[in-house]
Amino acid sequence: RGFLSNGLGFFYILLGLGVFLLTLYxxxxxxxxxxxxxxxxxxYSNFKWGAMIFTGVFAxxxxxxxxxxxxLYAGEQRIADLGGMQAWASTYPLFHWGPIPWAIYIVLxxxxxxxxxxxxxxxxxxxxxxxxxxxxxxxxxxxxxIDLIAVCALLAGTATTFSVTTPLLSSxxxxxxxxxxxxxxxxxxxxxxxxxxxxxxxxxxxxIQKVASFCV
Numbered sequence: 001r002g003f004l005s006n007g008l009g010f011f012y013i014l015l016g017l018g019v020f021l022l023t024l025y026x027x028x029x030x031x032x033x034x035x036x037x038x039x040x041x042x043x044y045s046n047f048k049w050g051a052m053i054f055t056g057v058f059a060x061x062x063x064x065x066x067x068x069x070x071x072l073y074a075g076e077q078r079i080a081d082l083g084g085m086q087a088w089a090s091t092y093p094l095f096h097w098g099p100i101p102w103a104i105y106i107v108l109x110x111x112x113x114x115x116x117x118x119x120x121x122x123x124x125x126x127x128x129x130x131x132x133x134x135x136x137x138x139x140x141x142x143x144x145x146i147d148l149i150a151v152c153a154l155l156a157g158t159a160t161t162f163s164v165t166t167p168l169l170s171s172x173x174x175x176x177x178x179x180x181x182x183x184x185x186x187x188x189x190x191x192x193x194x195x196x197x198x199x200x201x202x203x204x205x206x207x208i209q210k211v212a213s214f215c216v
Contacts, residue, residue: 016100023103026110036113044209051212052205057105061096069093126150166190 026032042049073079074089082088095101111129115121121128127143134142170189174181200207 013095016095016104019107020100020103023106026106034114034118036110037117043205047216048209048213051216052209053105055212055215057101065096069096162190162193166193 044052070089070093073092074085079085079088079092108126112124112126115129115131116124121131125143125147127134127138127146130143130146131138137143166186166189170185171181173179173189174185179185196211200211203210
């Protein structure tokens, strides 16, 4: 982690900027006119779609990082070298809360939506979104490698979300309601989250939309 964040930190910033510029190209070039779907009227309002996207990608970060991220950077020597905490500690979080993270989501979501709603593919795999580039290799080792990376990324992201958020939620419940803090409370929170997620998913997009809108 130290090597990735310190040795390749500049690469992350360049990559994020490159992805952001790519999304602008996708939006304002001839590709931006491609309609993803065949329905004239969206199934849900902009608020409901926005609620699903917002709670789906930012929920844990809002609880944890949004309030303290500047403080995490404030003690870094790099911040002092750039010119001080007040000028830069609140600047770096824009990498996580500005247009760049949304651009990273869009770069993944648009090819996936194109694959499903324009090409009519039924297999919901990221390798399928790469078929125009890979051709028949999608069904071979290259496609399997892409799907394996996607599964590992999903597991890592989910594990990070739960490992950061669950102890925070259990601590908050303990502080507010006086519950005894410990592993038992953390497991209870995890079980409650699993039940809510499972019930929502059983109802499909409609269930997820209701939970997301209630959350917002």
